[in-house]
Amino acid sequence: MMKPVTLAVHGLRKTIRGKEIIRGVSFALHEGEVFGFLGPNGAGKTTTIRMLVGLIRPTSGTVMIGGYDLHREFTEAIRQIGCIVENPEMYPYLTGWENLEHFARMMPGIGADRIMEVAKLVGLEQRIHDRVSTYSLGMRQRLGIAQALLGKPKVLILDEPTNGLDPAGIREMRAFIRFLAETEGLSVLVSSHLLSEIQLMCDRVAIMAKGRLLAVDTVERLLNEQARVVWKADPLDRAQVLLAEETEVLRADEEGIITPYEPAKLAAWNAKLVRAGVAVAHIEPRLPTLEDLFIELTGGETIE
Amino acid sequence: MSKLVYNEMLKIVRKKRLWVIAAIVAVLVALFTYAQYRETEELRKRLGTTDWRTQLQQQIVDLQNRLQSPSMSEEWRKYLQIRLKQQQYYLEHNVNPSAPGAPTFMRTFIENAIDLFLPLLVMVVAADLVSSEASAGTIKLLLVRPVKRWKVLLSKYIALLLSVSFIMLTTAVLSYAISGLVFGYGGFHLPLLTGFVPQGEDLNTDNVHMIPQWKYILMELGLAAFVSTVVGTLTLMLSVLFRSTAAVMGVMLAALISGAILSNMVSSWQSAKYLFMVNLRLTDYLKGAAPPIEGMTLGFSMTVLAVWGLMSLAVAFVVFARRDVY
Incomplete structure (x- = not known):
């Protein structure tokens, strides 16, 4: 019995200057699953992710988030999503708290209590009032996740979330992502070019190369066949x-x-x-x- | 929307942009005040201790004599009469016209700052409004919120307009307060002449009239605010188009400086008057100084600036709303 679909992508294509970068990508995310997006650098993972969050306009195809069409009902659709695209760049001259406050002001109904909640969730409450410029990479990564979770999204999109983390940080991140999916019921889309990464934390995986999805299946089944x-x-x-x-x-x-x-x-x-x-x-x-x-x-x- | 504007103002303030601007203005005003002070001292030394009242009286008598002459055109007579009234005001109110007070300093400061200095200050705020977010990557986090893109840019534009207001206010207050320490704070009611219309080689004085200095300064501030807004809008457009703040600064500076140079050499290149940068010295129209190209008027210059501003605003919004963000 499949859980309800939270994110559905259909026939996504992107042509830039006559060159087709993304050539028809379709897949769906279900509630409470961690979905891996695996491919080498340059396969089109980040471009696809940018189209999922409205940063890039697809040449054709649809993105439905929580039942809303991203293109036609942008604000309703984007409200269901939290994301980190590439590195979680924050304003370094503001404190972690001020950064979160800044993004909270752009979302309806997110107050100080929610900010504190996500800060605690990512374990950043001790340093939250320090300037981001004093943060380590791991702390920035966690602040990035905090801002993604701020709006209580149904879908969380993390582009290379373990990039630049030390082994302990990677393990922690993995556990955290599993926790978000299993306990909080989020759909998490994680992209990576590292096989071990995906293998260890994902329920299903899509393998991408040269702008196409080669296979979408559960990690186990893809593995068992071989x-x-x-x-x-x-x-x-x-x-x-x-x-x-x-x-x-x-x-x-x-x-x-x-x-x-x-x-x-x-x-x-x-x-x-x-x-x-x-x-x-x-x-x-x-x-x-x-x-x-x-x-x-x-x-x-x-x-x- | 007010929350979005608050966000943008927060970023401008926390980047210490406004402090930098206030500091620049304060330093420059102090510098010019000192220069002006040295010059007045020099003038006083050179002219000796001659009483300025006797000089003024002499000039008045002179004017009265010329007005007696019957062979004078009607317009010229009217102009001389206004001049006479101005001189008499100085005498009656015990004002030395060659010794400036703080309001006079403020007025000349604005006149000199309108085409380069004020636009420069506006650029300090406007140049990286969008480009810094693009180059730092924060634009991605800004645009994945449930807020339409045009609203994000509008909030930035409103923050820019607020900053322009701040810059105008700071310039006015600091130039008054600092120069007043040396020159005294009086002089807001000094009568000034305005309404000159340059016609070819001549000056049409038909509409010349006297207005108190405070009114004149308010008019200048208004014109300076208009120029600053247009320059800010142009800079914002460049900031949307370029990822690099340095590129924005470079292009804008080149345009402004070329404007200052062109103004001195385009009198025979008619179509240059449609360039925004030769139209920046709006306060010259109040003084009656000859425009860089014949036929340019205050209305013309303001229209040119407004068209440039509106077009760049349109470009900025269209590009910002449609562009793919990488």
Whole structure:
């Protein structure tokens, strides 16, 4: 049972000076999910995100946010969204509090209590009255999230949210994003060029390259399709012959024998090997990294 | 809307723009006051201790004699009569016309500041209104709010107009207060002549009349505010068009300075009068100084400026509302 759709993108295209940058992007976000937007630098992630928040006007296609058309009902639609596009640039000569106040004045019904609430939520209440110019990058990132959450959005869009954070900061950010989706019920769209990033925090993922979405699916399913089993046994060549009778042997080298992952049949295959006197030392189901996936989908193009 | 304007004013104030402007005005006024003081001292030394009253009386007698002459045109006679009244006022009210008080200083300061100095101050505020947000990236956070883009720009424009008012007020108050320390604070009722209409080589004096200095200063302030508003609007448009504040400053400065230079050399290039920068010295029309190009009048110059201002405002709003933000 799918949760209700909060953000629906249909047939989004953008042509700049005769060159088609975004070539028909469609996807939907559901309540309470973290949606990953994965692609190499220059794939069009940021351009797409800018179109989602009204900074860039699409050449064609529609963006519906909470049931409102972004183009025709801008103010109603944009009210449902909180975002950080690229770096969270704030006014450095104002304090964190004043920055939040500044943006709160642009939204109806957001008062000092809400500002305090989001400041606490991102753990910035100690330094909130200091000037932003004295903040570390991590604190700025958190202030950026605070301003995105200010208007109680249904959809949160974070462009490379872990950029420039240290490992502890990255882990913290990941936990925070999961918390927002699971506890607060937000739809979170996270873009990244880092596979591990997306793999660790997203429910679903869209893979983007050259202005197109190559695949949109749950992280698990995308991974399972490509799952493999690594066998180590002695004698190895005997094992390979026996396994080839049952399934496809994808590769056999010093790493072991690699076959597709079929959980239901694994035990039977193993029994067959054992019966034939092969000493099975190691059976390891292995999920592919998204990197493998990406190479598969783009036909050999690598990320970065 | 008032909240948006508050935001914009907050940013201008917190960037310390208005303080910088007030400080510049204060320093310059002090500088000019001292220069003016030295000059008056020099003048007094050179002229000796001659009583200015005797001089004035001499001039009045002179004027009266010339008015006796029958072979004089009617307009000229009228003009001389007005001059006579002015001189008599000085004498009756015990005012030395060559010793300026603070209001006179203020008046000449505005006249000299209208085409370069005041526009420069306005640029300090206007140049980075939009371009700084674009180059710092804060424009992205500003435009993803439930506020239409034209409203965002309008709030910036209103903040600019408020700043122009602040600049005019600061200039007026500081030039009066600081120069008054040296020259005294009196002189608001000094009669001044206005209404000259330059016609070719001649000066048409048909409409010349006397007005008290305070009225004259108010008129000048009004004209200066008009010029500053137009220059501010032009700067705002450039600020929308360019991401770099330096580029905005550069283009605007080049235009203003070229205006000052062109004014001295375009008397035979007729169509140059449609350039906004040769039309900035509006206060010259009050004084009756010859315009840079024949046929230019106060009305003409104000129309040219207004058209430039309105067009750049339109460009600024259209571009700002439609542009893709990267």
